[in-house]
Amino acid sequence: MTGESAPDLKIPVPRGPVPVAPPPRPRNTVELTIDGRSVAVPEGATLLEAARQLGIDTPTLCYLENLTPVNVCRICVVEVENSRTLVPACSRKVEPGMVVKTDSERVRLSRRMVLELLASSVDVSTAPQFQDYMARYGATPERFGPPAPPAAAGERDAARPGHHHAPHGADAATVHQPVKVDNDLYVRDYSKCIVCYKCVEACGTDAQNTFAIAVAGRGFDARISTEFDVPLTDSACVYCGNCIGVCPTGALMFKSEHDMRQAGTWDETRQTATDTICAYCGVGCTLTVHVQDEKIVKVTSPLDHDVTHGHLCIKGRFGWEFVNQRE
Amino acid sequence: MDLHFTADEATAEERAAIEGCLAALSMHGNRRQYLLPVLHAIQGRIGWISRGALNHACRALEVPPAEAFGVADFYAMFQTRPQPPVAVHVCDDVGCRFKGGEALCAEMERALGPAGAGGAADRITWHRSPCLGLCERAPAALVISAGDPPRDQDLAPAAGEDLLRVAAGQAAPVADLALSVPQAGQAGLTLLRRVGQIDPTSLDAYRAAGGFLALRRAIEMGPDRVVREVIDAKLVGRGGAAFPTGQKWLGARSAPLPRYLICNADESEPGTFKDRVLMEHDPFSLIEAMTIAGFATGCERGYLYIRGEYPLATARLENAIRRCYERGYLGANVLGDGVRFDIELRRGAGAYICGEETALMNSLEGRRGEPRNKPPFPTQVGLFGQPTVINNVETMVNVLPILLAGGKAYAAIGTERSTGPKLFCVSGHVERPGVYEFPFGITLRELLAAAGGVTGRLQAILLGGAAGGFVTPEQLDIPLTFEGTRAAGASLGSAVVMPFDDTVDLRQVLRRIAQFFRDESCGQCVPCRVGTVRQEELLHRLATDQPFGSVEQELGLLKELGQAMRDASICGLGHTASSAIESALGRFPIFQDARQETR
Ligand SMILES: Cc1cc2nc3c(=O)[nH]c(=O)nc-3n(C[C@H](O)[C@H](O)[C@H](O)COP(=O)(O)O)c2cc1C
Ligand code: SF4
Ligand code: SF4
Ligand code: SF4
Ligand code: FES
Ligand code: FES
Numbered sequence: 001m002t003g004e005s006a007p008d009l010k011i012p013v014p015r016g017p018v019p020v021a022p023p024p025r026p027r028n029t030v031e032l033t034i035d036g037r038s039v040a041v042p043e044g045a046t047l048l049e050a051a052r053q054l055g056i057d058t059p060t061l062c063y064l065e066n067l068t069p070v071n072v073c074r075i076c077v078v079e080v081e082n083s084r085t086l087v088p089a090c091s092r093k094v095e096p097g098m099v100v101k102t103d104s105e106r107v108r109l110s111r112r113m114v115l116e117l118l119a120s121s122v123d124v125s126t127a128p129q130f131q132d133y134m135a136r137y138g139a140t141p142e143r144f145g146p147p148a149p150p151a152a153a154g155e156r157d158a159a160r161p162g163h164h165h166a167p168h169g170a171d172a173a174t175v176h177q178p179v180k181v182d183n184d185l186y187v188r189d190y191s192k193c194i195v196c197y198k199c200v201e202a203c204g205t206d207a208q209n210t211f212a213i214a215v216a217g218r219g220f221d222a223r224i225s226t227e228f229d230v231p232l233t234d235s236a237c238v239y240c241g242n243c244i245g246v247c248p249t250g251a252l253m254f255k256s257e258h259d260m261r262q263a264g265t266w267d268e269t270r271q272t273a274t275d276t277i278c279a280y281c282g283v284g285c286t287l288t289v290h291v292q293d294e295k296i297v298k299v300t301s302p303l304d305h306d307v308t309h310g311h312l313c314i315k316g317r318f319g320w321e322f323v324n325q326r327e
Numbered sequence: 328m329d330l331h332f333t334a335d336e337a338t339a340e341e342r343a344a345i346e347g348c349l350a351a352l353s354m355h356g357n358r359r360q361y362l363l364p365v366l367h368a369i370q371g372r373i374g375w376i377s378r379g380a381l382n383h384a385c386r387a388l389e390v391p392p393a394e395a396f397g398v399a400d401f402y403a404m405f406q407t408r409p410q411p412p413v414a415v416h417v418c419d420d421v422g423c424r425f426k427g428g429e430a431l432c433a434e435m436e437r438a439l440g441p442a443g444a445g446g447a448a449d450r451i452t453w454h455r456s457p458c459l460g461l462c463e464r465a466p467a468a469l470v471i472s473a474g475d476p477p478r479d480q481d482l483a484p485a486a487g488e489d490l491l492r493v494a495a496g497q498a499a500p501v502a503d504l505a506l507s508v509p510q511a512g513q514a515g516l517t518l519l520r521r522v523g524q525i526d527p528t529s530l531d532a533y534r535a536a537g538g539f540l541a542l543r544r545a546i547e548m549g550p551d552r553v554v555r556e557v558i559d560a561k562l563v564g565r566g567g568a569a570f571p572t573g574q575k576w577l578g579a580r581s582a583p584l585p586r587y588l589i590c591n592a593d594e595s596e597p598g599t600f601k602d603r604v605l606m607e608h609d610p611f612s613l614i615e616a617m618t619i620a621g622f623a624t625g626c627e628r629g630y631l632y633i634r635g636e637y638p639l640a641t642a643r644l645e646n647a648i649r650r651c652y653e654r655g656y657l658g659a660n661v662l663g664d665g666v667r668f669d670i671e672l673r674r675g676a677g678a679y680i681c682g683e684e685t686a687l688m689n690s691l692e693g694r695r696g697e698p699r700n701k702p703p704f705p706t707q708v709g710l711f712g713q714p715t716v717i718n719n720v721e722t723m724v725n726v727l728p729i730l731l732a733g734g735k736a737y738a739a740i741g742t743e744r745s746t747g748p749k750l751f752c753v754s755g756h757v758e759r760p761g762v763y764e765f766p767f768g769i770t771l772r773e774l775l776a777a778a779g780g781v782t783g784r785l786q787a788i789l790l791g792g793a794a795g796g797f798v799t800p801e802q803l804d805i806p807l808t809f810e811g812t813r814a815a816g817a818s819l820g821s822a823v824v825m826p827f828d829d830t831v832d833l834r835q836v837l838r839r840i841a842q843f844f845r846d847e848s849c850g851q852c853v854p855c856r857v858g859t860v861r862q863e864e865l866l867h868r869l870a871t872d873q874p875f876g877s878v879e880q881e882l883g884l885l886k887e888l889g890q891a892m893r894d895a896s897i898c899g900l901g902h903t904a905s906s907a908i909e910s911a912l913g914r915f916p917i918f919q920d921a922r923q924e925t926r
Pocket of ligand 3: 194
């Protein structure tokens with residue numbers, strides 16, 4: 001914006017060069033071979049997209065269509081000819097002539113190990129895809145030993161970078177710890193956190209631009225945290241719930257769902273999901289309202305929606321709390 | 328950005344530390360990149376970083392507090408809870424623990440209580456530390472005293488009483504150079520030529536000893552010829568990955584502007600201390616070499632990233648940079664020839680992973696030291712998203728003899744594929760540990776003999792550091808070259824040569840290495856974050872004769888873990904976290920006894 005005085009027009013259309021739509025850039029296609037079959041995909045596509053085009057189902061945990069790939073979980077690794085190590089399919093771009101294997105023994109070993117490492121250290125009981133993946137790769141996390149008992153509240157948050165207690169040999173270290181309940185809308189159960197960075201991305205530049213949470217600590221003590229682990233109510237959080245929407249493990253959960261699970265009343269078979277347009281403002285976000293026993297139990301938004309990309313604000317996400325309360 | 332803060336306010340002293348630091352910086356580019364310098368200023372003055380201080384820093388640099396906390400909480404040198412102002416860091420890593428390190432820890436425990444004890448009301452605390460890069464003078468310690476100004480002093484070899492005296496405020500004695508560089512003053516040295524021979528704080532002394540001749544020659548030659556000479560010299564990177572330097576520089580020359588130059592002085596591989604010796608005793612040579620590298624690759628800005636635990640090298644480089652600016656060897660018009668080159672010195676803060684080039688770039692940008700996925704490579708997308716050339720200290724310094732002697736003549740030194748003079752870090756059970764310079768190709772046997780021979784009966788030699796591997800007393804004829812060590816199933820890495828005598832329990836060595844990787848993993852990717860934990864647990868079970876199932880089963884699991892870390896991790900740390908352990912298990916009957924017991 002410049003400081004010039006605006007011309008006196010009825011409809012204040014700023015003057016300027018008439019925008020010209022850029023000519024559609026012909027996207028080159030790239031040919032490659034995956035599991036012995038050849039496939040052509042647009043330049044810039046990822047190996048994950050190319051594999052999907054062939055109907056190959058690649059497991060993913062930290063990848064989500066509406067977030068920048070962080071490629072940290074490594075469950076999606078594939079073997080590329082002439083590459084010393086395996087590569088993450090979710091972020092590696094296709095190159096002409098690539099020869100890729102998605103189900104070799106090397107690939108299966110690494111995927112199995114990633115699942116075992118996670119399942120032996122994290123509570124994956126509410127991570128829907130996890131059980132399928134474990135069966136598919138024959139993961140047996142028990143071979144690392146029985147899980148260590150949960151840490152006391154705040155203990156993992158107090159870890160000192162570069163230092164840890166020596167193992168004693170009897171069990172396998174875990175991230176188990178008490179649930180963080182510090183507000184009425186959602187809970188953070190970091191015993192279930194696989195540190196996939198999705199919530200941090202959703203809270204930051206990828207959607208919300210709030211930056212209430214970030215990764216703190218390092219190594220096995222890396223964790224999602226507010227500054228100095230202050231309660232969410234003291235943090236920058238605006239309760240948009242977008243982090244809940246992207247969490248793949250149920251570590252971030254509506255308090256309603258958490259409480260019902262605790263009480264043993266959560267029952268997805270008795271739930272319906274209905275799409276509706278949020279009435280709070282003029283943006284027109286699609287809400288998927290989950291109802292059990294005639295009560296709203298949570299609100300999500302479809303990932304592929306072109307307005308929200310799955311992201312909402314506090315009103316759409318939690319406004320129903322007040323509806324439920326009024327009843 | 329609309330930032331939210333808790334109500335916590337900085338104290339007057341914290342504010343003074345932050346504002347003093349900001350005033351002293353000549354800010355360039357975005358503000359976030361100054362997060363580490365500001366955190367250092369708070370830590371250095373107070374001894375820990377409070378909520379109020381972090382809020383104040385975040386306001387000044389426009390960084391969300393949650394992110395800044397995540398950064399502070401990543402680095403071992405930053406404390407986010409109340410601490411005594413004086414912290415004694417005692418090395419208990421593989422080079423020190425069998426040479427008095429454990430006894431020193433025990434003394435500290437007797438005098439100061441358990442490691443890490445003490446709050447803000449106390450005066451002194453102590454911690455165990457990974458390798459401090461002083462291995463030739465084991466056992467090593469570093470005393471960090473907060474205040475205005477803060478005072479960091481290393482002490483090696485360290486005796487308990489002296490260490491406590493330094494912690495109480497006494498000045499540490501100046502170390503005897505002969506203990507670090509036994510060859511100092513000998514004829515025929517190239518890289519160590521000036522070490523101990525001139526005053527390392529004097530630009531004139533450096534000039535009188537041949538300093539800046541290579542820079543003058545470079546400017547006469549022009550950038551293309553300089554790159555040509557480096558290619559002809561077949562210079563290979565000394566940072567551990569053995570990448571051809573000329574190829575890197577040539578690639579950068581065709582990349583878009585602006586480009587950045589980085590000198591990697593993070594030197595944290597256990598057993599490595601060669602870069603420290605160069606920086607402490609010939610700091611101007613690194614400044615000259617970086618200026619040449621910047622000129623040759625078309626970078627007008629260079630960053631020198633030095634590990635946070637190197638107080639003397641940092642002070643010497645700060646001085647050298649200041650003198651060079653004063654005398655026109657740095658700045659807008661280097662040597663009056665219209666060449667622009669600036670150097671910014673930045674301190675790491677206690678994170679081995681920040682030696683990995685892309686983690687280092689994130690750290691320079693004020694972020695957690697998490698490596699980036701490659702490709703893209705730094706020469707395409709590096710620091711601040713721009714093409715970046717990064718080289719190790721020793722690599723840089725080799726450019727000087729290349730330009731003075733000519734690339735072809737340089738290439739005649741050493742072997743066909745490993746050219747030039749090389750610095751070796753010899754520590755552990757040898758008569759005269761230290762940095763040694765020899766042409767590539769000297770054998771392990773010859774090098775150990777030059778260091779006065781092994782003390783006691785040789786059991787094993789760690790080559791290349793924690794990320795390297797072990798060789799046996801039968802392998803002493805390995806030529807110390809990149810290709811020679813590779814052919815022997817080992818790696819030269821950062822040229823660590825650390826023999827262990829037969830009193831050492833190799834199981835303890837392996838457990839310390841496993842502990843190191845668990846502590847230093849950045850935590851980003853699953854194979855390494857959890858794999859390094861499982862590896863340490865498993866070695867602990869084996870070492871204490873409590874395997875799950877049979878020893879064979881455990882060894883099989885260890886192998887699978889190693890393969891997944893090597894195959895599926897993001898960066899070199901995960902890729903090599905099992906290599907030393909696997910090489911030891913492959914070459915020594917370490918768990919044989921345990922195996923019989925369980926049968
Ligand atoms: C975990 C890890 C730590 C590293 N630490 C260092 C280091 O301290 N110093 C260094 O020069 N290179 C280190 N490197 C290698 C760098 O990534 C990079 O290859 C090097 O700085 C390039 O310089 P060069 O070509 O001159 O060797 C490290 C690599 C890894 C994977
Ligand atoms: S609810 Fe929204 S603002 Fe709060 S942490 Fe989650 S994403 Fe960030
Ligand atoms: S809380 Fe959920 S979204 Fe966030 S890192 Fe953990 S698993 Fe991922
Ligand atoms: S391999 Fe280890 S150090 Fe490297 S990115 Fe993964 S977790 Fe971080
Ligand atoms: S899905 Fe690719 S690394 Fe996580
Ligand atoms: S300083 Fe102790 S091992 Fe290097």
